[in-house]
Amino acid sequence: MQQVEVLMRCQGADCHPDLRAALEHLLEAGGKRIRPTLGLLTGRMLGAPHERLITLAAAVELLHTATLVHDDLIDGALLRRGIQTLNAQWSPPATVLTGDFVFARAAKLAAETDHLPLMKLFAETLAVIVNGELTQLFAARGVASRENYYKRIYAKTASLIEMTTRAAAMISPMDEAVVEAMRLFGYHLGMAFQIVDDVLDFTGEQAEVGKPVGSDLLQGLVTLPTLYYVDEHPEAPGVQALLAGRYLLERGKMETLVQAIRESDATRLALGEAQDYIDRALQHLSSIPKRAERQALEDLAHYIVNRRI
């Protein structure tokens, strides 16, 4: 992981000093580095060549970082994980371009894996992520549809995690069946990861999550806990306001709805669904011979569903 950090940081070496500082800031801000960790563990488990694996892990994390830069700009978010976002300090133009630069570097690292199918997968995944963000931007709010929800969290989160474990398997001396098993492992893990995030948006404390409790719902964005609640309480005043698209106009009702969801069974049901995804992820992993890295991947899977923030 340290080699991955070094490789990510040296991407700004030949750049304008302000850009270098921005990259440094973005990487300092950290995050849990779930994606490169997943990639490294998967690749080591399957015998991926070391250098190539480090390059892949850095490419994945930089791609993730680039999408966060543009996301925060779009949301006007000033904090992420308690640290100032780039757009809190920089002008929008500088933020747009810094995101572009991090994309460019991610693409360059991906190319340096010297693996064409991986390059294609990388570009396709970027298109899926961006198309998902655009769909979310354009989509009518206040829509309670599971199909819509699963599509959204796939584009937003699961697609990149799926790509990570799949790509790590692709650069390993493994047959198609293993690559597919690792893709499915990543897919299910990624879906669980986002569901847990969506549950934490309700159950977390504002100080921990860094956003108001129920922030998605207050903006009309329906996630899994809300879907469960709507099924059980279609007549609740907050649900009516939400489905009528009046979530901004009837803020009081929406805040009551957030509280009701917190106190209901909905978050437990959603977490149960996340646990189901984790179980399916682990099933796909079970075809791989047991090694230290497999155990670490299992631990990571359990962590994802049990984490607090």
Added chain:
Amino acid sequence: MQQVEVLMRCQGADCHPDLRAALEHLLEAGGKRIRPTLGLLTGRMLGAPHERLITLAAAVELLHTATLVHDDLIDGALLRRGIQTLNAQWSPPATVLTGDFVFARAAKLAAETDHLPLMKLFAETLAVIVNGELTQLFAARGVASRENYYKRIYAKTASLIEMTTRAAAMISPMDEAVVEAMRLFGYHLGMAFQIVDDVLDFTGEQAEVGKPVGSDLLQGLVTLPTLYYVDEHPEAPGVQALLAGRYLLERGKMETLVQAIRESDATRLALGEAQDYIDRALQHLSSIPKRAERQALEDLAHYIVNRRI
């Protein structure tokens, strides 16, 4: 070229309808398609495989389009070539994401050329372009430095044109010497292209260029005609205001300076330098056996330096 157009347009096929409409709008807005034309002619001249060449040409033009989307957003430009920019109609978030989407599609097409060195070159060129834009954003204005100017126009324009002719040669059954000759052809052509653009910013009529005459200079951005003028007239009041970084405060003097440059020898001298670049470009082309495409490339080179807009 028609196949390139079709390939570019079908990139939005599986996307949100609004995104598809945006892509359509961007491609309708057109432009001269200099880059794909250059790529197609170079590749056909050198025997590049047809499908791969079409894919490369579409990738290059989409990369160019993506940088324009973010550029126009950054500059707050509302018109390009007399047609509304995306950001004139869309919110900044939608514009950022549409640019990202076009990047993603360009990267995907580049990957579909199935040529790793080309993929790397593609990613590196994107990094050069974005680093150049960031440098321009951060750089102190009112700096009259040739070194600075050449670096800037390389990053802004020549790097992508250089990449285009080089990449078209790379996918052709040609040796390194030909690839290098075509790289140098593109490099010199690209430098000339931007110098002519910078001259037209002074000599063009506002209605044609779609911007006020001397718009770069009025924003403190020093291009080649200004560099020539500053050499000859270091004491002119406008030059003093410019070099002191007072271009915004002393608008009257700056407008006088624009007029003075228009009426001076500076634009002719700058055009002469563009012609020198074109001559060097043609020298590199002269090592290639004469074919119809070579003649067309020569014509394109002459057009670049003689065009009116």
